[in-house]
Amino acid sequence: MSFVKDMLSMFNKKELSFLKSYKESEDYYTFLFEKEKDITWNAGQYGLFTITHKKIKNNTRPFSVASVPQENTIQITTKISDQPSEFKKAMLELTKGTKITMAGPVGAFYLREEHPTVLIAGGIGITPFRSIVKQLEAEKKEIPVHLLYLDSNKTYIFKDELDRIASNTSIGLTYLDSSNHLQQALDKSISTYKNNAKYYIAGPKSMVEDTSTYLRDNEISKRNIKKDVLIGY
Ligand SMILES: Cc1cc2nc3c(=O)[nH]c(=O)nc-3n(C[C@H](O)[C@H](O)[C@H](O)COP(=O)(O)OP(=O)(O)OC[C@H]3O[C@@H](n4cnc5c(N)ncnc54)[C@H](O)[C@@H]3O)c2cc1C
Incomplete structure (x- = not known):
């Protein structure tokens, strides 16, 4: 459909x-x-x-x-x-x-149902999540949401805005600068939510595929992983 x-x-x-x-x-x-x-x-x-x-x-x-x-x-x-x-x-x-x-x-990369949600951005992959967290803020939804923002250059565009949203809502926010740190943060999310959360990943192809593989290797089912590859990076 x-x-x-x-x-x-x-x-x-x-x-x-x-x-x-x-x-x-x-x-x-x-x-x-x-x-x-x-x-x-x-x-x-x-x-x-x-x-x-x-x-x-x-x-x-x-x-x-x-x-x-x-x-x-x-x-x-x-x-x-x-x-x-x-x-x-x-x-x-x-x-x-x-x-x-x-x-x-x-595109199908948007939140539909109210599940615990882990948003995983790689660099420029933060763009769809700016929109998603602003929507969550506007709707005052109380579902557990955590944004993991990986940027090896530590540029972290939208940082001020994201910090403000995180301090006004229950949305968790973690800045990361290496794939090792991302894996450690994912381990925490996986141990908290297991297969009961939706995991949204956006960024360059290799980052999205590596993160998806890591989640699958940790027993997260395919239907709980949503991917947005920003082709061209
Ligand atoms: C769903 C989606 C959302 C996106 N959202 C954003 C966004 O919010 N911000 C943003 O900056 N970019 C986004 N992009 C990427 C964007 O469309 C551009 O590709 C990117 O910005 C680079 O553009 P460019 O003009 O600098 O380089 P380009 O001229 O597009 O080229 C960059 C490199 O990518 C290669 N390339 C281009 N198209 C393809 C293709 N279809 N398949 C394989 N290789 C290809 C080229 O050969 C080149 O090596 C998105 C892409 C997709 C698919």
């Missing part, structure tokens, strides 16, 4: 108007677009964003929507290094009012 819904949603392209961008840290930028009233999404889903103000090759990229509908903006946060792709160069050229298009939202 959700596959059919995603297919239909892909054909539903919306024009978005650029509002502003700012740096989150050295190489990370946030881009905000106006949210029309008829656009909504589940926190954690992504869209397919297309550059339309100039002709470039490969003009479409998937990005997690890092905001929640209540913020009234569509937020993309991405890494742009010294030698950006044509797509990211075009993103940096956006000025207020420039249009891009978004197809979607799509």
Whole structure:
């Protein structure tokens, strides 16, 4: 069913108007677009964003929507290094009012039922979780949720915001800087929740696959592991 819904949603392209961008840290930028009233999404889903103000090759990229509908903006946060792709160069050229298009939202990476939940982010994989924890904060849900945030560079984008949310809610938050530390943190979660939690993993392919394998090796069943691979990292 959700596959059919995603297919239909892909054909539903919306024009978005650029509002502003700012740096989150050295190489990370946030881009905000106006949210029309008829656009909504589940926190954690992504869209397919297309550059339309100039002709470039490969003009479409998937990005997690890092905001929640209540913020009234569509937020993309991405890494742009010294030698950006044509797509990211075009993103940096956006000025207020420039249009891009978004197809979607799509994807099954969002919370559905009320289970204890472990959110596991690797670097830029924090983007869907910004949206998910903001949604949990807004809904004042009391389910046990713990966010494990791995970033070997210790950049930890959104840190201030995440710290504020963690101090105002029951959401647990642990910053980690190595896969060894991530495994130790996972051991704690596994011994607390065993196979009674949902484990959501987002990040680069190797991080997502390694973490998923670790959970499976520790008796966590496949149906309790949800993966979001940010292809391109
Ligand atoms: C569901 C999803 C959500 C995402 N969310 C975010 C996000 O929130 N923030 C963010 O920064 N990025 C996100 N990405 C990744 C994003 O789409 C870009 O790929 C990434 O930002 C790199 O873009 P680029 O233009 O710098 O480099 P690119 O030109 O995309 O290339 C980067 C590298 O990835 C390789 N590559 C590109 N596409 C594929 C592919 N389909 N299969 C295998 N290799 C490929 C290229 O060959 C190159 O080596 C997401 C990807 C997916 C699939």
